[in-house]
Amino acid sequence: MLQRFSVALVLCCIFIQLLVIHPTESRPKKQKQAGRNQSLFNHYVFALTTKGGFCNTSRKCNRQSFRAAQWTIHGLWPSNSTSSGSVTSCAAREKFSVEKLSPIQERLNDDWPSFLGNNSKFWHHQWSKHGSCSVNHTLIKTVADYFNTTLDIYRKHNVSNFLINDNIVPRLEPYKTKDFFEAIRNDLDNKNVNVICRRAANISVVVEVRICLNETQLNVVDCPRKHSSCRKDLYYLPPLSPGGEPPAPADTAKVVATEN
Template sequence: MGITGMISMITMVFSLLVLILSSSTVGFDYFQFTQQYQPAVCNFNPTPCKDPTDKLFTVHGLWPSNNVGGDPESCKIRNHRTRAKALEPQLEIIWPNVLDRTNHTAFWRRQWIKHGTCGYPTIQNENDYFETVVKMYITEKQNVSKILSNAKIEPDGIKRTLADLEIAIRSGTDNKKPKFKCQKKRRVTELVEVTLCSDKNRAHFIDCPNPFQPGSPYLCPTNNILY
């Protein structure tokens, strides 16, 4: 092989390495940690929930997301360490399948495949994904129900202003803006989900980008939000 050929091969190998390294560190800008209020989720589900709900916000998912364009989904699995069975008792409490409590594992698996796989390198593998969520909800106190309760907002079934809800959540997230999802049925608007956002390294809370826009069926009004 001549010098020209060797230079060409080295350049090609170097380019491939750059591509591999860069592909493992790009693909999303931040994390959405979304929690759903169980009674509201069931109220707006097309079919009734199979079991009674708790008046709690529990985990919907941890989602790698982009500031602009679509969010990544169903990415390559780089490390095949699966979810540890020891995590399941905690997950059943903080991350239940609200719609069907006989089948938590399908819900968890769907969240991992669709969203968790795209969190690399912050999220290393399936077990790390679920350990991270347990840590966020319990150890790091990112439990929306408790954040609201600490601000004296309880699930009393009364109507709230969006400003009061936002101030309460900001008090537990370094004054960063959350994302709210509401739904309306028979002239009653309920708070369905609250999302807390953090940077792609999960080091800091950030203001949640991409709120629901006017005209969206999930946009929360300024007042009369049932919680």
Template sequence: MWRLFILTIVCSTIATSENSRISTRDWDILIFTQSWPNTVCLQWKEKYENHTCLVPIRKNEWTIHGIWPTIYGTHKPGYCNTTWKFDESKISPIEDELNKYWPNIQNGSSETSLWEHEWEKHGTCAASLPQLDGEMKYFKQGLAWAKKYSLTDMLSSSGINPSDGKYTVQDLVDAIKSSTNKNPAVECMTDKETGEEYLLEIRICFDKKLELIDCDGIEPLQQGLLTNCAPSKEVFYPSNVPPVHKKPPLSDNIIREGNAKKQKISYLDTLLRIITFLQWLTL
């Protein structure tokens, strides 16, 4: 009996030590990131031609990417406790909700791969807060924030809706700020072939008391805006997954012309070498 009691105390002490490797002093702010599924899908499909996407259960609604404890001006910390692995059983009671609000859109990867990544990279750092010191608390907080701070509703209330039209980054920032009274950050994806920019993510920020604050300081300002988008350009908020633009494959004629040019250059190069050699012999 005593042996069991002592073993329990030792295991508890080890677990507490493992789960306390990082303190709240090691980061400054919590970034709550939500993604626009249509652009996430485009990003996924651009990587490989055979990639497909899973349609979210909640159509035309933003989805959760994650809660990220962050040091101002960096993308750190991450993977704060590599021994604290994701355990799906810990969140099984809320899995249906997670599939609605926090789905993995990338078809071909496991259903839980996004949750696993977010917990192991970010959740283990957020766990230095008592309010987030476990998988259930971490994921439930994301669900609570997604419901309270619906980006679909915030943007729509300012007349910004998914469409084939474009909006300025300032329009997007103003729409979120009018609902939260705090500065958000706006992230875009740029189509490498067309140069067009698509709305990818919007981030709102919280302090260690889980109170909403400005996101100022999480990244450099561009024309007074927290964004990686080009402030001077308008941004697509696509109602459907945009088409993937890739450079067309070279035609057979172009390939043959290219090979012929290479052969011609090779022939001229050989001829020049012969002439140079003959000149050297006559010296």
């Protein structure tokens, strides 16, 4: 009898521990909010990816992306500085269709490529997750508006040129992170930007720059938080060669990459 009681007590303790360790498994998952719109965001984040950094820190990279510019579009994301960040997956009336983008598809292939998969699937993902929350913006009413507007912003804010103006070009030697920051800010009226690095072995490789824009006129504004995931020094790497060999330093390690 005492033995059975002891076993029951142990099982009860294990059950309680599981509830504590995995509390979310005992609760119903929150449903996505429908009908969210621009009233829930107060700025945009314009995200740009450098193919040298992305491809050198990824397990794979599309060969078709080798012809892309050094910096390409990741996305235009409605965001809120007073909450958790990006406002995502809103209930948009218009569904994505790549046919709606046929007049600008060549530009999208050049300026907004996927480094991991199919371009149209990447655009669909960006629309569903981010563009759907922009549809009531002054300049954005449709799928085509979202992509056209983002392309216009891309042409206006050429990060490659910002860096070249301060003699910062892709290379195998590191730059001071503060110099990289300042080179971009110098062409953006000293507004705060975000620089995203990936750790590769014991070095920081820059993969993304994020510029913040106001929600009305899409003018550059300070990002709510000056953010960098980079160390004191960062690498701004050239792209992979057509043969797929990374030119990164010998101790650069590969990491799994995703396109959010």
